[in-house]
Amino acid sequence: METLLEQLDENLKELYRKALDADALLEELQLQGQAKHQAIFNKDTVFQAQSNRFMPYLAETAEQIAAIRQSQQFNTATLQRVVKQLQLLHKTLTEFRQALKVS
Numbered sequence: 001m002e003t004l005l006e007q008l009d010e011n012l013k014e015l016y017r018k019a020l021d022a023d024a025l026l027e028e029l030q031l032q033g034q035a036k037h038q039a040i041f042n043k044d045t046v047f048q049a050q051s052n053r054f055m056p057y058l059a060e061t062a063e064q065i066a067a068i069r070q071s072q073q074f075n076t077a078t079l080q081r082v083v084k085q086l087q088l089l090h091k092t093l094t095e096f097r098q099a100l101k102v103s
Contacts, residue, residue: 001072004079008065011086012058018093019054025100026053040092046084054093061085 029035030052039050040057049056064082068074 005065005069008068008082008086011090012062012065015058015086015089015093018097019058019089022093022096023053023055025096041088045088046081047088054089057085057089061089 026035035052037052039052040054041047041050043050047057047060049060051057061082064078064085068078068082
């Protein structure tokens with residue numbers, strides 16, 4: 001269980017810096033009249049949050065991991081949801097950075 005939590009924490013740490021950087025870029029783009037999107041992810045994703053920045057999604061995932069740690073137990077559905085959230089954040093942040101390099 002502890003190894004699993006450590007791996008989840010490592011993912012959060014890696015995503016934290018990327019999300020901060022991406023949100024700063026989004027803020028900059030919005031000030032330039034771009035980045036007029038309403039949300040990063042559609043409502044039908046694995047996230048409850050709806051935001052035009054990455055940090056609220058990362059915070060939601062971190063809260064779920066903290067709940068797993070606090071209870072020292074989890075069900076498979078919760079773990080699958082957290083893993084899907086982490087994967088989606090990694091994928092979307094990577095695509096975002098690549099899209100900015102191209103333009």
